[in-house]
Amino acid sequence: MKKIFLIGAGLSASTLIKYLTDNSEKHDWKIRVGDVSVETVKEKLNGHKNAEAVQFDIFNEEQRNEEIKNADIVISMLPARMHYLTAESCIKYKKDMVTASYVSDELKAMKDDVEKSGILILNEIGVDPGIDHMSAMQIIDGIKEKGGKITAFRSYTGGLIAPDFDNNPWNYKFTWNPRNVVVAGQGSAAKIIVNGKYKYIPYHQLFKRVERTNVINYGEFEVYPNRDSLKYRKSYGLEAIPTMVRGTMRRPGFSKAWNVFVQLGATDDTYTLENSENMTYREFINTFLKYHPKLTVEGKISSYLHIEEDSSVMYKLRWLGIFENEKIGIKNASPAKILQKILEKKWKFEERDRDMLVMQHKFEYELKGKKKEITSSMVIEGKDHVHTAMSSTVGLPVGIAVKMILTGKIKEKGIRIPISKNIYNPVLQELQEYGIQFTEVEKDL
């Protein structure tokens, strides 16, 4: 019998819990799921005989050590910044650990201790990061094995609303963390490489520098670059690649309208507005516009940012209600916080809605003097409000990896991400059973 300790039973853990309990009989697993809200866990476990809910506080060192000591493997679905706590106990009791998050700096700093302890900490095995790594590496290794030379790699992901439920002019709803969407792209300039030239795109230009792409059966999307598109150049073995871009997908027209908020300064989360609790939405927008004795707020925004009043951008803005005289009612709020409140009302992911996860890789490569292109696309629609596309694409790779570690199929040790063949091949293989697969189209350029 193997004991799995899963920490965190939030939104993205639903499908993972189902995978683990579904597989528990066959593999003789006992699953303990710890969360600050034991009720949440109980609801998700639904009385499964091989699973147990625990009230769990990650900051309680004694409890953490006790639980991890008694487990054979630990999964952390908490926010990335908390993983180092779990990792400390895993090192201490020599237990393998799996997460769907980026390798944090705190975790990187523990490299030596992890290696000394002889354990595996497998990270970034969710969807993005996760499925993106695995599906890209499968193609990259395939091209290299044929003797091809990769000259361009574009990789795009988007968490969106499924077409049947896509019923607003932004073609967007909050299927992921709203705050992350509002502040997306802030910080240092985005970095890409195009035909051997590094390109740096500051935040205030990011949503003007979009590319367009098509996904079979799903039509057109637009893509804005992620912060550091070159982060995985080395891990992917593409050190000398002339073109590499990672980006976030939206439906066409989103970025142009979103850029209005960026240009106004309405996405800023670094300061609070005076008297925000008594401000209306209209006053909020007006606060970013130059004083004018006669022009309306709509007129000022139109002339300031060169947007026609009858444009689709202005329609999107009006639809959000930002010109209404409704009170905001949040004290000491930053612009980002107020904007988020406005958006949460209008971009609400309703109970009946289903989400959609879109991923696309585009490779250009040369083989025997010929230029070719591979476009590999995946679209997953959520099953319902609990088993969302996000929950399944994040949870299933984690669950499969845990199974592979417990059954001895993954033997690596140390701090890892899923870029080696012996991990990505079986994981991608099993994901197909759940309908998670890519459609590949190859053509000559």
Place this chain on the structure above:
Amino acid sequence: MKKIFLIGAGLSASTLIKYLTDNSEKHDWKIRVGDVSVETVKEKLNGHKNAEAVQFDIFNEEQRNEEIKNADIVISMLPARMHYLTAESCIKYKKDMVTASYVSDELKAMKDDVEKSGILILNEIGVDPGIDHMSAMQIIDGIKEKGGKITAFRSYTGGLIAPDFDNNPWNYKFTWNPRNVVVAGQGSAAKIIVNGKYKYIPYHQLFKRVERTNVINYGEFEVYPNRDSLKYRKSYGLEAIPTMVRGTMRRPGFSKAWNVFVQLGATDDTYTLENSENMTYREFINTFLKYHPKLTVEGKISSYLHIEEDSSVMYKLRWLGIFENEKIGIKNASPAKILQKILEKKWKFEERDRDMLVMQHKFEYELKGKKKEITSSMVIEGKDHVHTAMSSTVGLPVGIAVKMILTGKIKEKGIRIPISKNIYNPVLQELQEYGIQFTEVEKDL
């Protein structure tokens, strides 16, 4: 005999040192000047019999305590972030202290200790901050005493090049710290109030939101808003003022061209560029522009930012040499660092050049049902490359304040800025002897 200890003998201390030594005979002062470079001090003291140069390290606690213990008053002309060290020793040995810098957060935190010790730490008594406070308060108190109600206050300062030496298309040279000019306005949005409405201007809009103003005999200037225009609302007793803007002055056309660098992202100091040492100026600019198979860098910048190739903006850019194939030659440089290098070559404040300090306050007020406007302007040109306008406008108010403290004319204690009548009146009075005075024009609106 009174002993003055002056810390820091940099550029802005030249006129201060002259003022102190010139007054030392009459007032029986002994002046010690400490700096990391004792040679710099010796050069500035020029063997004056009442002054002594000391090799001084602010981080050497023992030396710091020893010097401050033996002094009657301490002046710190070091960067503001180092003042708390001096303040610690001043509190310990109960010595008054004077600085020309903003009150830092570290200093604010020492409020209780300063008060317990019974000393005065007088800050912000240079030019900006300093002369701006004093000259504004004199007018504000004057209007209030007449029974007037102030409805608008705009306050502008610029460190510029004197007209006779203004011979480049930007009408600008580095008469102040170049780095501060390159990163000016970065961080949280600028905050102003106009007709009772708060306005927040994000950095990427700052240089588009300029106002124009005229200064008698000196013609037209443009002004972009400072970070927090409302910082002194309370200190000035203008809590309910409907319009208040503090800004930085440039010659017309500067901001529009500078905005190109802001829009490109070339003023960013938060990350370093790949391979910056081998990059040319032209490649540096190209790194912020979208890849295009045919367009030149000039053509791309022109279409990206909607600048005509024959515009004065493009002329200013070409004049800087940013399109040249010259190597940058700085390793791991941020965009801001590279831009500064380019600018330092072209905006050099030459030995023969003289600087200019411009300050203007504009008040609107109501008196007995009538609307009036006061415009108060000051222009100071530097005498030479050592006794610059900056050095005299920073150093003289400091020197005068020190004299007033030593002669018992300033009796306040605690952490202060020069906004009370018994400080600003005599300081402004004596500054007139040095030609530092405002021209006031009043008119009905």
